[in-house]
Amino acid sequence: MTRLLSILTIVIAIIVIWYAGAARMNAQWEYDQAERADKTVTFMEILPNTMAQERPILPAPHQVAEELWKTTVEKKVTSKRSLLYHTWITFNATFLGFIFGAGLGILLAVGIVHNRAMDMSVMPWVIASQTIPVLALAPMMIVVLNALNMEGVVAKAMISTYLSFFAVVVGMVKGLRSPDAMQLDLMRTYNASGWQAFWRLRLPSSLPFLFPSLKIAAAASLIGAVVAEMTLSQDGGLGARLLNGSYYGQTMMIWAALIGASVLAGVLVAAVGLTGQITLKRMGFTR
Amino acid sequence: MSVVSASDLSLTFETNDGPVHALSDVNLSIEAGDFVSFIGPSGCGKTTFLRVIADLEQPTGGEITVNCVSPEEARLKRAYGYVFQAAGLYPWRTIGGNIRLPLEIMGISKAEQADRVSRVLELVELAGFEKKFPWQLSGGMQQRASIARALAFDADLLLMDEPFGALDEIVRDHLNEQLLALWARTEKTICFVTHSIPEAVYLSTKIVVMSPRPGRIIDVIDSPLPKERLLDIRESAEFLEVAARVREGLRAGHSYED
Numbered sequence: 001m002t003r004l005l006s007i008l009t010i011v012i013a014i015i016v017i018w019y020a021g022a023a024r025m026n027a028q029w030e031y032d033q034a035e036r037a038d039k040t041v042t043f044m045e046i047l048p049n050t051m052a053q054e055r056p057i058l059p060a061p062h063q064v065a066e067e068l069w070k071t072t073v074e075k076k077v078t079s080k081r082s083l084l085y086h087t088w089i090t091f092n093a094t095f096l097g098f099i100f101g102a103g104l105g106i107l108l109a110v111g112i113v114h115n116r117a118m119d120m121s122v123m124p125w126v127i128a129s130q131t132i133p134v135l136a137l138a139p140m141m142i143v144v145l146n147a148l149n150m151e152g153v154v155a156k157a158m159i160s161t162y163l164s165f166f167a168v169v170v171g172m173v174k175g176l177r178s179p180d181a182m183q184l185d186l187m188r189t190y191n192a193s194g195w196q197a198f199w200r201l202r203l204p205s206s207l208p209f210l211f212p213s214l215k216i217a218a219a220a221s222l223i224g225a226v227v228a229e230m231t232l233s234q235d236g237g238l239g240a241r242l243l244n245g246s247y248y249g250q251t252m253m254i255w256a257a258l259i260g261a262s263v264l265a266g267v268l269v270a271a272v273g274l275t276g277q278i279t280l281k282r283m284g285f286t287r
Numbered sequence: 288m289s290v291v292s293a294s295d296l297s298l299t300f301e302t303n304d305g306p307v308h309a310l311s312d313v314n315l316s317i318e319a320g321d322f323v324s325f326i327g328p329s330g331c332g333k334t335t336f337l338r339v340i341a342d343l344e345q346p347t348g349g350e351i352t353v354n355c356v357s358p359e360e361a362r363l364k365r366a367y368g369y370v371f372q373a374a375g376l377y378p379w380r381t382i383g384g385n386i387r388l389p390l391e392i393m394g395i396s397k398a399e400q401a402d403r404v405s406r407v408l409e410l411v412e413l414a415g416f417e418k419k420f421p422w423q424l425s426g427g428m429q430q431r432a433s434i435a436r437a438l439a440f441d442a443d444l445l446l447m448d449e450p451f452g453a454l455d456e457i458v459r460d461h462l463n464e465q466l467l468a469l470w471a472r473t474e475k476t477i478c479f480v481t482h483s484i485p486e487a488v489y490l491s492t493k494i495v496v497m498s499p500r501p502g503r504i505i506d507v508i509d510s511p512l513p514k515e516r517l518l519d520i521r522e523s524a525e526f527l528e529v530a531a532r533v534r535e536g537l538r539a540g541h542s543y544e545d
Contacts, residue, residue, distance in 0.1 A: 185371070204377065
């Protein structure tokens with residue numbers, strides 16, 4: 001109850017600040033209009049208008065809500081004007097990229113933990129890969145992948161993979177190395193092979209480390225998909241909506257797409273989190 | 288036939304602060320069916336010696352055989368079960384699953400696995416707990432489960448590294464009694480590391496008193512106590528005599544000095 005109340009307080013504060021900002025930022029346009037018509041107006045007179053402009057600099061919350069309603073409930077999901085249609089496109093690239101990223105991350109981590117050469121050589125590159133701004137890299141990668149006749153959704157998923165595998169590598173390496181010396185000694189007293197120790201000890205021990213990494217990977221994967229869609233905007237998706245919105249000054253469209261993206265991110269992260277909770281509970285890690 | 292035979296065994300760790308003599312000129316022979324306790328202050332090499340028997344550490348000098356072969360060969364033949372200070376049960380496996388772990392690794396058939404699990408659970412008085420997870424058991428019960436795990440593959444030698452060190456004294460007394468009963472029933476050879484004098488004297492047929500810097504054997508005491516012992520024996524004159532000799536050995540090894 002207290003938690004709900006504190007969340008609500010913040011939400012209300014944001015909305016109040018948002019309205020104040022909208023009035024302040026959109027007022028200039030109203031003043032200019034009045035000047036052209038040779039009229040003098042007071043701030044109170046134009047206040048209602050600042051909340052109802054067609055192309056406001058900062059749309060008011062209710063305008064964004066209206067846009068969301070129009071593009072989700074009132075449009076068919078197959079329509080190119082439906083936000084759900086574009087969210088679905090983004091989800092596809094995000095999900096595919098997440099699966100690739102998780103798979104690549106786990107494989108690299110297994111290699112790093114079991115192979116000294118990989119431990120020394122791969123990790124610096126993994127870290128370096130994340131220092132390159134993805135915004136600069138994405139268009140080049142898309143162009144190259146397109147030239148290789150790769151399908152759009154796979155090309156976009158590659159950007160998602162690029163962003164999401166990092167968290168999985170880091171978490172999984174830590175997880176695979178989490179068994180202590182005693183547990184490794186125990187395996188040695190059984191004369192267990194490396195594979196047996198991996199399947200029976202290292203892999204199960206790594207799961208509590210893997211799931212938090214997967215949550216981060218899911219969010220990163222979505223960012224990758226959105227960035228990729230800005231390059232491949234003809235295919236649609238939330239990224240394309242953001243781009244088109246800013247081309248045509250459709251600020252309401254941008255804000256609606258932003259909210260769509262954050263809701264999608266929230267749902268994905270929550271889904272991964274829930275899967276993790278259920279898995280760890282069923283395995284007996286948590287009571 | 289000696290189960291463990293060490294002659295002039297030494298082990299030196301090279302550290303940044305110079306060499307550490309964990310074991311120096313250790314001569315010892317352990318016969319089949321012995322219950323041997325290793326006692327001494329920390330740093331005396333008692334755990335290191337146990338780990339050398341288990342092929343978890345490599346000696347830097349001298350000879351040691353386990354079941355008449357090198358420790359490595361003995362380990363590859365799965366000649367011993369090792370019980371660590373912490374139970375170290377896998378939280379994601381049930382008690383039964385934990386005991387099955389070595390059996391799975393050793394490729395023992397499913398039917399045989401089930402058989403052995405129920406047999407060793409009975410030995411450590413945990414029958415009926417097979418399907419419970421470790422967190423549902425008390426610390427003492429978890430340690431008993433880890434003993435069951437070490438017994439499951441029927442090695443004749445049981446190496447125990449302060450297995451009851453983290454438990455309170457009442458639980459410890461009870462587990463000591465149970466361990467003696469188990470030893471009597473299974474006729475295994477047990478090497479037991481401890482730093483409790485009463486525990487060492489109560490359990491052992493042979494007590495090895497050790498001292499640090501360098502880690503060495505000060506005294507080996509063959510206990511005059513009968514094989515069958517109740518907890519009350521700890522008030523007997525014989526018991527106190529042995530305990531006094533252990534303490535004497537520790538003092539001679541400067542174990543009571545800083």
